[in-house]
Amino acid sequence: MGYRSVFAPGCFKGQNIIVTGGGSGIGRCTAHELASLGAHVVLLGRKREKLEAVAAELREDGGECSLEAVDIRDEEGVKATVGRIVAARGRIHGLVNNAGGQFPSPLTDISKKGFEAVVATNLTGGFLMAREVYLQSMRQHGGSIVNMLADAWGGMPGMGHSGAARMGMLNLTQTAAVEWAVSGVRVNAVAPGWVISSGLDSYEDEMVKALIPMLKKEVPLQRLATEAEVSGAIVFLLSDVSSFITGEFIKIDGGASCNTKIFPLEETSASKPFQGFHRAEAPRILGGPGKE
Ligand SMILES: CCCCCCC/C=C/C(=O)SCCNC(=O)CCNC(=O)[C@H](O)C(C)(C)COP(=O)(O)OP(=O)(O)OC[C@H]1O[C@@H](n2cnc3c(N)ncnc32)[C@H](O)[C@@H]1OP(=O)(O)O
Numbered sequence: 304m305g306y307r308s309v310f311a312p313g314c315f316k317g318q319n320i321i322v323t324g325g326g327s328g329i330g331r332c333t334a335h336e337l338a339s340l341g342a343h344v345v346l347l348g349r350k351r352e353k354l355e356a357v358a359a360e361l362r363e364d365g366g367e368c369s370l371e372a373v374d375i376r377d378e379e380g381v382k383a384t385v386g387r388i389v390a391a392r393g394r395i396h397g398l399v400n401n402a403g404g405q406f407p408s409p410l411t412d413i414s415k416k417g418f419e420a421v422v423a424t425n426l427t428g429g430f431l432m433a434r435e436v437y438l439q440s441m442r443q444h445g446g447s448i449v450n451m452l453a454d455a456w457g458g459m460p461g462m463g464h465s466g467a468a469r470m471g472m473l474n475l476t477q478t479a480a481v482e483w484a485v486s487g488v489r490v491n492a493v494a495p496g497w498v499i500s501s502g503l504d505s506y507e508d509e510m511v512k513a514l515i516p517m518l519k520k521e522v523p524l525q526r527l528a529t530e531a532e533v534s535g536a537i538v539f540l541l542s543d544v545s546s547f548i549t550g551e552f553i554k555i556d557g558g559a560s561c562n563t564k565i566f567p568l569e570e571t572s573a574s575k576p577f578q579g580f581h582r583a584e585a586p587r588i589l590g591g592p593g594k595e
């Protein structure tokens with residue numbers, strides 16, 4: 304039949320792909336996936352030593368990579384960094400806007416500076432990266448951008464600054480997709496729920512431990528995601544398999560956002576509230592008004 308999967312070995316050969324936050328967690332895992340598929344990965348983050356450690360791992364596995372230390376919130380730094388990458392590599396085929404994070408805190412305890420630091424990290428920084436990559440390479444040659452969101456579809460106590468930034472990033476994803484489609488650039492996003500990653504090391508052990516039973520109650524698949532489950536979706540959106548998908552996002556949340564939470568998960572998974580349910584009995588079962 305001649306069918307060949309794009310995820311076949313070497314399917315990203317000849318492509319230069321920037322992964323921000325490539326020195327740890329989901330970024331590191333994505334970098335491994337892409338390098339194993341033949342891409343030249345440009346690892347980007349603030350701490351050079353973290354990037355060097357991941358670069359050594361990739362090279363040990365036979366992968367190709369380079370690295371750039373920059374704070375994505377620094378406009379001039381981002382411009383110069385993207386300029387150096389284009390000068391060295393010729394063009395940029397893909398950007399994974401993964402760098403980000405926050406500190407958990409109730410809204411009343413967040414200072415203006417703290418709020419702005421989180422918005423700058425999760426929204427402005429991603430904007431600066433995407434804009435520069437577009438202006439300096441993708442506008443001329445096309446490409447694919449994948450932005451990082453989070454499971455922020457409702458209020459999430461302690462994460463108000465981050466949730467606001469991620470929802471901003473969703474609209475930025477859609478707007479960039481529309482404005483840049485004419486240049487052959489696709490812009491999509493992934494929205495994970497909680498992921499077992501190095502990122503969780505920055506949270507207190509007690510908080511992470513408390514999360515597990517909570518997630519079992521709220522997440523239909525009853526666990527946290529793995530880094531590879533997120534990087535798989537990122538690679539799909541970067542690849543030609545998704546060539547007619549733009550302005551879209553993929554939730555990687557084990558079904559959490561589909562769960563209305565009206566009934567406890569253990570009840571709904573067995574459809575217990577509706578066993579033996581007949582429409583005529585609705586007023587009796589649900590307690591609402593109805594015809595006698
Ligand atoms: C909405 C749904 C979200 C779902 C999330 C699901 C789970 C997500 C998990 C993850 O994201 S894992 C990744 C975790 N990794 C990180 O968070 C690392 C990156 N984070 C950071 O670098 C910081 O948190 C930062 C604030 C985003 C940036 O740090 P920066 O070095 O620029 O800030 P500072 O100069 O240190 O501080 C600026 C400002 O912010 C206040 N602040 C910083 N940390 C805290 C804290 N722990 N508690 C309270 N306030 C904090 C800091 O105090 C500064 O403000 P002022 O005090 O000077 O007013």
Ligand SMILES: NC(=O)C1=CN([C@@H]2O[C@H](COP(=O)(O)OP(=O)(O)OC[C@H]3O[C@@H](n4cnc5c(N)ncnc54)[C@H](OP(=O)(O)O)[C@@H]3O)[C@@H](O)[C@H]2O)C=CC1
Nearest residue numbers: 324327328329348349350374375402403404497498500502
């Ligand atoms: N783990 C989870 O449960 C979830 C994570 N996410 C998001 O996924 C992304 C990856 O998270 P994860 O791998 O778990 O966490 P990590 O903390 O391991 O990764 C975050 C990366 O972002 C980099 N980074 C942070 N701020 C900046 C900055 N200003 N400039 C450049 N690089 C920066 C860090 O590198 P350095 O320290 O070198 O700057 C780090 O490598 C983040 O955006 C995170 O918020 C979303 C939903 C859930």
